[in-house]
């Protein structure tokens with residue numbers, strides 16, 4: 121399984137690449153968070169050079185997803201070309217994120233854009249995927265990745281059930297009471313998406329997105345997702361176990377001087 125880091129914060133990207141992450145996913149909300157942090161720090165925001173740094177920090181063969189901002193296919197195509205032409209040259213790693221469907225007059229804008237980008241050979245990450253059918257449509261259009269948003273399905277199901285929850289809380293794959301047209305949890309969405317694309321031998325890879333905790337990453341891996349895009353705090357959570365911490369302390373205490381001398 122590949123791990124992408126789900127952030128636009130340069131410091132987090134640097135750190136994640138240093139521990140073997142395989143790529144980066146951003147979206148306009150994550151870019152806003154990074155820009156707000158720069159501004160709060162009194163720094164000037166030069167978006168062009170900031171995104172250049174993201175692509176260079178990720179480096180070759182580590183895909184960086186950058187999202188379009190418009191909702192009409194023609195504009196999305198233009199923006200995708202801009203993103204690709206401006207930034208792919210740096211490390212050959214740009215993938216353009218296109219929402220699978222839009223809330224504008226036509227629901228097909230995203231798909232139309234994906235179809236055009238396939239012809240232009242610009243790699244696409246189909247985003248805001250909430251059903252396996254959406255993923256299948258994007259797979260047929262040759263999307264490099266589809267991104268089912270696991271956590272947001274869990275949020276919706278918990279809200280519908282009247283459950284008060286914290287977004288980071290674990291939600292079981294088998295769900296609770298509610299379903300969304302047969303989807304009982306975010307991981308159920310990921311599992312069914314993986315299975316359907318596999319049924320037809322599609323090359324499209326599934327990025328389990330909107331992951332909120334370590335156990336959800338584990339379940340996305342069990343469900344066969346090709347990639348998990350993981351927020352920085354969840355990456356950290358994944359390293360931890362109290363028995364690991366206890367063991368490290370115990371081993372450190374037991375180091376005899378004779379053994380330590382080997383390293384002098």
Ligand code: G3P
Nearest residue numbers: 126145271272329330349
């Ligand atoms: O990769 C998608 C992700 O950034 C959305 O996450 O936690 O806002 O649902 P979240």
